[in-house]
Structures are given as C-alpha cells and as structure tokens.
Amino acid sequence: MSRGETEHTDFSATPMTEASHSRQKIARAFLGIATALLLLPLFAIIGLLVTHGMSAITAEFLLEAPTAGMTAGGIYPAIIGTLWLIGVSLAVAAPIGIMAGIYLNEYAPENWVTRMINLAIVNLAGVPSIVHALFGVGAFVLFLGLGTSILSASLTLAVMTLPVIIASTKEALASVPVAFRHASWTLGASRWQTIWHIVLPNSVSGILTGVILQVSRAAGETAPIMFTGAAFYLPFLPQSVQDQCMALSMHLFTVSTQVPNVPEAFPYATALVLLTLVVTFNFFSIGLRTYLRARRKW
C-alpha cells in the first residue's frame, strides 16, 4: 500500500464529520447574516445623516452661535456645552464609581447588605433617564438649591451613569484571577498594596472602557439635562458650573421639533456632529483598550 492511500483512508471525511461540517456552515451563515443585519441600520443612519446634513457643516456652523431664532448661524455653544456637561459629570462619576466598584469587589464582605447593594446597582442601571431627570430636579435643582445649572445637569448625568460605571469596574476587577491576590497576600502585601500593584494595573483597560462608554451615553441624553441645566437658547458660552449651557442633544431636539423655519439640513448636521463626538470617544476607548490589553501580563 502506498503512503498516499494510507493517508486517504485515515483522514477522509466520514459521513458523520461531513454532516457536522455542513451544520457548521449553516450556523456560520446565520451568525454572519445576523451581524450584517446589525450593521445595516448603523450604515443607514450614518448615510442618512451624511447625505442630508453634510451640506450644512461649515466652519461657521461649527464655530458660531445660532442666530435669527436658530434658523441661521451655528451650534458652537451647544458643542461647548456638551463638553462641559460630560466633563463635569465624568469628574464626579468616574472617581466615585471606580472607588465604589473597588470597594464592592475587593473589600465588601459577602453578606446580605452587599447583596442588596449589588442588586440596587443592577436595577438602577435600568432606570429610564426621564426618572433620573425628575430625581435631578428634586435633589439638585430644588433641594440642594443648585438651580438649573451645569452642575445640576452634570450631577444628574453622573447619577445616571454611576451604576453602570460601578458594574463595569467590578467586572473588570473580577477578571483578574483570585490566585494573584492570594499570592500577593501570602507575601505580606496589604489589601491595598495588592489592589494598587497587582489588580488595578491588570484591569485598568476594562475600567476605563466602561467609563468612556458611559461618557458617550451621557453625551447623547436629553431628558436628564433638559430640566436641570440645559438651555433652549443661550448664545453665550458658560463661564462656570453655575451657569446654564446649551447642549447638542437638547439643541437637536429643539431644532427638530420646537422652532419653525429651520433649514432642513440643520437637525441632520447637528446629529452628525453629536454622532461624530460619540464615535470619537468610542474609538478612543477601543484604542486605549487595545493598547492596555497589549501590555497585559498574563
């Protein structure tokens, strides 16, 4: 018997493997179609915005305040306002969320209090943003007397994003093997030393990704800022967190539904700018994640 024949008898497909082969092909095709269906609306949205809005995107549109009852001019104050809102809400939510996540994952004892807190976090993450808006009005605008201001709006956004930041921080920390912590404790390192030198360096990519994704979510929200700090029309730039500001999401709502005679391209162009901002954040987050992942050490 020649060598070729032996190989043929040993490795040729049996009916069984052929069947599983074709099942595999079908499964793969369906998964591929699902992915394509997912991408379809994404490209449709981007296509729509670009075709309808691109013509309005000029230097003037990006760098000037709206004029003539928002039917002319640009969206510069709204861009700056959105940056203020996400900046301040990030400054509040990120440290608190990350610290709470560290506490819950690394220190909190396994008991019913901790379980209740974890349950609360999961449920808070599902609360609709309009409910957060009402809470923000009650707690920050009225009770704390912060008025309608960037501070009130940002705090409302922070409250909205906190549960998810906490949850994603916990998840990132939990992905670091317990064995590393044990090895470190055994060597006489304290809990905090272990967190700082072992756990955080190996989970920072996941933590930051979670934070940035929430930032871009906050950038797109309208309800939580509408009654707490975002202005309908305010051609000046805010000077401090006590001022109100315009915001892209709010402005988009305004020019699409609230004022007459807006050029048709304006809402699309505003949406395009907002989307670009959010996508930039997300790409930044993906880039950061890839960079930090590559440095991961196990």
Add this chain to the structure above:
Amino acid sequence: MSDLAKKKIEVSGLSVSYGGVTALDSISLDVYEHEILSIIGPANAGKTTFLNCINRMIDSIPDARVQGTVKIDGDDVRQVRDVNALRRRIGMVFPLPVGLPMSIYDNVAYAPRMAGKTDKTRLDELVERCLRQSALFDEVKDRMGDLGTKLSGGQQQRLTIARALSMEPEILCLDEFSIAVDPVTTMRIEEVLKELRKEVTIVLVTNLVQQAKRLADRTALFLDGKLIELDSNEIIFSRRTADQRTFQYVQGLFG
C-alpha cells in the same frame, strides 16, 4: 528531635470547618526550630488547610471557622496585630505556581518592596541570592525583565520558591511543590531545602512518601482531618509505627 530543641510552631487543638464541614479535627503538634517536618496523607486530609492556618490565609476564606491555637515563638498567630508582618515571616509555596503578572525580577523583589525595602543594590543582591537558592538563577539571569507568567511550569515553581525566600523567612511552608516540577529539578530543590534548614524551619506537605523519607526529620500522617501519627522518620518509615494505618499508607497500601 530532643526535648532541648526550641519549639518554633506550637499547634494545639486546631480545628477548622468550612461551612460546618470539618476539615481539621483538633490537631496538636509542635514543629521544632530548624527541622524539616513533613506532612503526608491522602487527598482532602486537611494538609493545605493546616498550612493556611499557620500564616492565617485561612482568614480570606469567608466560611472557614477556626478553633484552637497556633503559636509561633510562643505568640498566638490569631492575636498578632499586623497579619502582613506575620506573613512576611512565613514563606509559602503553593502546589500550582502562580507567577505574579510582572517581570521575573519584580516577582522576587515584590515582597521586600511591599515591606518598604527599595534600595536598588540590596534588592539586586537579594534577588540574585533567592534565585540561586531556588536553582533558577542560571536559567533566567539573562532575561530578568521577562514576564514571570511566561516561564515554564517548573521554572515558575522555582520562581515562587525564590519569592517565598525573598523575605528571609523564619518558616518555610511548601505545599506539594513538586507537582509541576520535573524529577531533576525536584532533586535540586530538595538539596536547596537541606541547605536551608540551617536557617529556617520547614514544613513540607508532600504526596510523595519517598520525598518525606529523604528530607524530613519527622513526618506526620494526616487522615480525614486528624493527626494519625507523628514521629521521627526512623519510626514512621519502619514496621514500628504506632498506628497500623501509617505503615499501610507509607507502604502504598491505601491513599
């Protein structure tokens, strides 16, 4: 061991249960300074649990309940204020090596650094000495910056031994260290242990009966959480064992 030898570790009435299930049942034994005490016994005998009580790693298992006392140099380990300082006095080697996610050098320098020793030349010396003691230095001396997690299993095990020695511990506990190590390396580490006993007290948990016989001064047999017998190797590895089960276990008749 003579009665004149100093008692390094005194264990009395030590019982541990995990969520109500007993893992150790009133163990009492002493470990003398500079001896090698080996602990043998089949799976689930409580050997690892015993080691975890010595450096109080048992604290990190939420549903573990500990009764009885473990004293080191006469001090109850449960009363010590700084558990991290206690752990620095006790080197621990696990059955499955865990290289910390950092360089080989940093792995060995980790414990001293965490204890505040940061002098570069002293650390360099220390790292080299620990790696030599664990018979790893020659293999890694040209790549100290490589990741500890990327070493082979046997090399990682020797890395964890080097790490355990980095605090110049008074007590060294080894838990089935040779699982991931080839026989030649095992013999080299055994030589190292014989050398080390001049300076440290060694508790060696092993599932290799012959290893206990080769290395230990005395050997204890654990069975289902109980201490069956503890005696000098002369007795344990002879026909004169006090308990029939010791003889049977050593002969490989069960376990």
